[in-house]
Amino acid sequence: MSSFVTVADLVKDNELKVYSGEELLDEKKVTTSDISRPGIELTGYFDYYPSERIQLFGQTESAYSRSMTANNRYKVMLEICREDTPVLLISRAIQPSEELLKAAEEHKVPVIGSELPTTRLSSMITEYLDRRLAPRESIHGVFVDVYGIGILLTGHSGIGKSETALELVKRGHRLIADDRVDVYQQDEKTIVGEAPKILNHLLEIRGIGIIDVMNLFGAGAVRSSSDIQLIINLENWSPDKNYDRIGSMENKREIFDVQVPQITVPVKVGRNISIIIEVAAMNYRAKKMGYDATKKFEENLGALIQDNTNKEDK
Known part of the structure; x- marks a missing residue:
């Protein structure tokens, strides 16, 4: 059983792009196939934040973060990038904000991306991790x-x-x-x-x-x-x-x-x-x-027995 997948393998096997933290790819490890889309976290709610998961930013998350002030965006990104956060993943080839890159660099979290739509990317990565992390x-x-x-x-x-x-x-x-x-x-x-x-x-x-x-x-x-x-x-x-x-x-x-x-x-x-x-x-x-040929044979056999029984009754 593989207990983790390195972010380096994740990038290589799924042809992902590295925005920052390339030197961290070999040491950062993914231990769960669950993926988090930090939508509610962008509003500042972190009581139940699953920081150990891959954090996936799609069009919705990226658009909401752009509506924030630069200062607030940076503060939230600092909260999202924690020691046990393996990687930030961005879909649709969306360019990460300067605040996201700065927070990720400070907390040593690599930032990677793909041109794929968010749902498709999430399914692909989940399937890949299920396969690699399975017993x-x-x-x-x-x-x-x-x-x-x-x-x-x-x-x-x-x-x-x-x-x-x-x-x-x-x-x-x-x-x-x-x-x-x-x-x-x-x-x-x-x-x-x-x-x-x-x-x-x-x-x-x-x-x-x-x-x-x-x-x-x-x-x-x-x-x-x-x-x-x-x-x-x-x-x-x-x-x-x-x-x-x-x-x-x-x-x-x-x-x-x-x-x-x-x-x-x-x-x-x-x-x-x-x-x-x-x-x-x-x-x-x-x-x-x-x-089912066996069921067909049993049906034919049953019909034959029934037919013989009817003949004997006559």
Whole structure:
């Protein structure tokens, strides 16, 4: 889990402009994804001022501050710029006032900006910080994009996850991560997976070694991240185990606070696992669109039983 994001990273990753305090960017840290628009603070009310947040000045805040006298504006800006204030962010390429820059310099608060509209900028930065500050964990497995569905392949080491991913890449699908998948919770319903930087685009095949998928198959064969929508657990076939043959056994795996659908696919000689995974992805998409083949089968079976019962009654 990352407990902070430096303002330097914030500026670099979001292509923001630095108005002042460039020497402070590496030491200033953002610890929360909440963003404050200091509207009421401009009137002088600071009883509940969240100074630890990014302070975002939009058109409204900037216009109101321009209506103040220079002296009052400077006093208010001194109150806004506190020791724990990470940064002042200005939208719409609005030029910061001299009083704002002076107060920020005195209290060692950097001032940055963007050409984006305020609402859009706020959403972009919040999403970025949610992603960077979210709790993270690593899962052993292979993560692939099949028909736009993020599928996490799990199973014991040596079961053939990487080889299956290679076959899927050859069939036109995309690799996201091999061996280790870094995951984080984006919101109440979404888990996102990505590759650790050291393993980005790389795939390990026993007997060959490490291959660079992007170098061998092109940029279209890889993807940086995706939502984890389905987990497929690969395990060796056992004649003593009862596998789901209809699709009525709905299992889920909890990752953080999100329940992710999981199915188990037995592996044995003669089964084409790559094609099975493709079909699983298409079947998952069909269910999301409202068509469930299992329910259709159960309805047909029920109708058949009812029809036979009616014939016997006659």
